[in-house]
Amino acid sequence: MLSWMTAAIVAIVGVAFAPALPAYTIIAVCLLSGLIASAALRLRWRGPLVAFLIAAAYAASYGVWRTAQLLPPALEGRDITLSFRVLTPPERRSEFPPHYRFDAKTDLKGLGRVRLSWYGEEPPSLGDSLHAQLRLRRPHGYRSPGAFDYGHWLFVSGYSATGYVRHPETAVFTPSAAPFSPEIFRQNLIAGPSAYLDRYHHSGVMKALLFADRSGINPADWALFAQTGTSHLMAISGMHIGMVLLWGWGLGRVAIFLCQRGLVLKPLLAMGFALSYAAMAGFSVPTQRAVAMAAMALLAYGFRRQISPWRSYFAAMLLVLVIDPLAPHQLGFSLSFAAVAILLWAFQGQRQPRSLSLLRSQWVVVIGLLPVLGLWGLGFSVASIPANLVAIPLVAFLILPALFAGLLLLKVWPWLADLLFSCADALFEYLQLGLALAAQWQPVIHFYPPPSALGLGLGAVLVILLPRGVPAKWLAVIPLLALFYWPAPRPTKGDLWVTVLDVGQGLAVLLQTQTKSLLYDVGPDFRSGFNTADAVVLPALAEFAIDRLDALVLSHGDRDHAGAASALLAKQPVVTFLRGEDIEKFERIGRDCHTAPAWNWDGVRFEFLHSAVSDQRGNNASCVMKISAGLAAILLTGDIEADIERKLMDAHDNNLSANVLVAPHHGSNTSSSAAFIAAVAPAEVVFSAGRNNHYGHPATAVLRRYQAQGSRCWHTGLHGAIQFRFQGGELADIRYARAWRYYWETPVTNPELCRKFNSEG
Structure with missing residues (x-):
């Protein structure tokens, strides 16, 4: 029994991580050929092979169907007028300027769900239909070491595009008679209770526990949960479903005692409670797993049969994968199934109830999940053990029952519901104080072993x-x-690693020698509060086990280069700070890079190339930095334009050549003059720019100049983060983040020819 399920699971997971998929016709031919060939096998192997072939064909067909739902490349970045329907309540992302975000379904044929932003007051409501001008793009995110890949998450979560409503004031609301939608029905059902909870201090947590709506939890609370390992309590998962199932089971026992009949009431009520709660949570992956395993156990009880826990486990996993073949890409899938597997492994064959004590279960899960946490780049804190020992029973036995009772009594006895909600709110206030103490006791430890x-x-x-x-x-x-x-890899003495991080339309370059680290620019921040220091740079520093920066260089004050610097300086120790111009919002003044002398770190030379111009501002004030490791070198130019390029050639005619050049001003046509390119003569040139950015970087004319020079071009928007390893006085290795691709991503080849960029867009 397990063999065929295991074969099907392996097939679906394998296809989920495949770099490419065949067309429907090839899938059908392969499936048919395999089924015919399996007829010649012995009965023992026929079942697993048939299950593997059918599961692989199903997962591949699902992948082809989902990929076909993506926004056509020709429509990216263009203004298109469409009708759409709002599928989720608009979530406010910032106050000034007002910014809302919601999911929608458009009338563009074949396009799946899209995530839209609305910049303006009076956003549409759930279920509204509108006709408006949209600007869309395919799912895309930063691909840098340790960074969260938003584009990856969007696709596996069912999105086909993101974008925003152009000129929201001109959007036309249209009447519609849309077909029934379970999601909109659910949102309408919980809208009233959800609005009622807004009066409580911890309403965001209360909504998360009741409706799996975590949008109201503020970033500070999320950071506290992450530090104490209690984030799982804020996502309706197996523990929550199990508690509700037990309530149904207990109610069934009471009914049987009163009626003296109806033995089937216990499993029916238990399953009904579990399904209702899972529906309130929108049937997320953890709830799917919990409900599937509960269904197997209750079926076994109903038919008086013994079903192996491992059989239930694999049946639940297969059911979740059939529902969503891309579930293996989700963190919840990995954590939930890994936790259950660890518990089954640790307690297999044991019949003593005391063995399943909360204390032992907790440390078993914590120890068992360490490799999984390392695989996902998540941290671990010793404080998570005592924090969970307090938080789990408090949430499971006090807060959650109070919330459910309040929800059921809201329409009948509002005063009693208010009392229960207030008690839950107060309990969570005390829990949060305890978690804050635990977080101060032991910080999160991040580890990134191979x-x-x-x-x-x-x-x-x-x-x-x-x-x-x-x-x-x-x-x-x-x-x-x-x-x-486990020691993090570092260059040896005299060698240099240079990583051009993917920060979208901006620049951040990390340089590492044997014992030192320097960051050149930090990337942008945005009015919403999002910044690339938190999203990209700090995760990269943690990935490389860098706990302090020996130097930070801000080439100039533009937002796409220095915008995220405040967030970085608040969280990362920096020994030396240099900048190309004064930046008023920084308390730390820093040293002018234009007057800084050259220095050596571990046999690697760092120097600023001065252009003999002292009164420049903006782009032309950029620090131009050359780093030499033996005979090899890299040149960082910030946003200098053609005028400064000429002055650099006059002042440093014999010292501009470099193996690698980070293109000036992201490849703008105002820079990268033919004379400058010839003076540098780079074998490799990097354009740090966003994919399909509205500036048109890199410009076609610039690409042609580098192509004429014979340079090989790299683009962070297409290749992700790019790392150059200088070893033994020469450029020895080049690695880029998108070398491995998933089947829904645009293929990127290596080497990349400059002339191909516009066609790859």
Whole structure:
């Protein structure tokens, strides 16, 4: 029984991470050929092979269908007039200027769900139909070390495009008789109670626990939950479903006692409660897994049959994968199924109820999930164990029942519902105070071991969790602890690593020698509060195990280069700060890079090339920096324009050549003059620019100049972060983040020819 389910699971997961998919016709031919060939096999192998082929064909067909729903490339960045219907309540993202975000379904044939932004007052309401001008783009996100890939998340979450409503004041609201939508029905059903909860201090958490609506939880609270390992409590998961199922089971027992009949009431009421709660949560992946496993257990009870826990586990996993073949890309899928697998492994064969104590279950899950947390780049805190020992029973046995009782009584006895909601609000206030104390006790530890070390850690976990009596099993703690002390790779003496991070339309370059680290620019920030220091730069520093920057260089004050610097300086120690011009919003003044002398770190030379112009502002004030490792070099130019390029050639005619050039001003036509390109003669040139940016960077004329020089071009918007490794006095290796692609992403080849950029867009 397990063999065919395991084969189907392997097939679906394998297709989910495939770099390319065949067309429907090829899928059908392969499936038919495989089924015919399987007829010749012995019965023992026929089932797994048939299951594998059918599951692979299903997952591939699903992938082809989802990819076909993506926005056509020809429509990206263009203004198109469409009709659309609002599928979710608009969520306010910023106060000034007003910014709302919601999901919508357009009338563009074949296009799936889109996520739209509305910049203006009076956004539409849930269920409204509008006719307006939209500007859309395919799902895309930053691809840098340690960074969250928003584009990846968008696709696996069912989105086909993102965009915004152009000129919202001209949008026309249209009457519609749209077909029934379960999602809109759910939103309308919970709209009243959700609005009622707004009067309480912790309304965001209360909505998260009742309706899986986590939009009201502020970033500070999320940071606290992450520090204490309690974020899982804010997502309706197996624990929450299990509690509600037990309530239904208990109510069924009471009904049986009163009626003296109806043994089937217990599983029916338990399943009804679990399904109702899962529906309130929108059937997220964790709730799907919990409901599927509960259904297997209740069926076994109803038919008086023993079903192996592992069989229920794999059946639940297969059911979730059939519903959503892209579920393996979601963190919730990994954490929920990994946690259950660890518990099953640790407690297999044990019949004593005391073995399943909260304390032991907690440390088993914490230890078991360490390799999974490392794989996803998440941190771990020792404080998470006592924090969860308090938080889990408090939420499960007090806060959650109070919220549900209040919800049921809201229409009948509002005063009693208000009392229950107030009690839950007060309990969470005390819980939050306790979590704050736990967070101060032990900070989050981030670890980024290589995949081989994670495999070693997983093996160590399985050994540690073996039953008592296994000799010397605690020796496995040694390789597990090695995950936290695994040394991060660094260049050797005299060598240099340069990583041009993907920060969209902006610039951030990380330089590493054997013992030192320098960051050149930080990328942009935005009026919504989002910034690339938190989203890209700090995760990259954590990935490379850099706990302080020996130098920060802000080439000039433009927002796309220095906008995120305040966020970085607030969280990352910086020894030396240099800048190309005064930046008024910084308390730390910094040193003028135009007067800074050259220096050496670990056998690598750093110097600023001065243009003999001292009164420049803006782009032309940019720090121009050359870093030399032996005979190899890289040139960082900020946003200088052709005038400064000429002055640099006059002042440093014999010192401009470099193997790698980060193109001036993102490839703008105002820079990268033919004479300057010839003076630098770069073998590799990098354009740090956003994909399909509205500035048109890099300009076609600029691409032609580099092509004529014989340079090879790289584009962070297409290739993601690009790392150049200088070793032994030469450029030895080039790595880029999008070398591995998923089947829904545009393929990027290496080497990339400059002339191809416009066609790849």
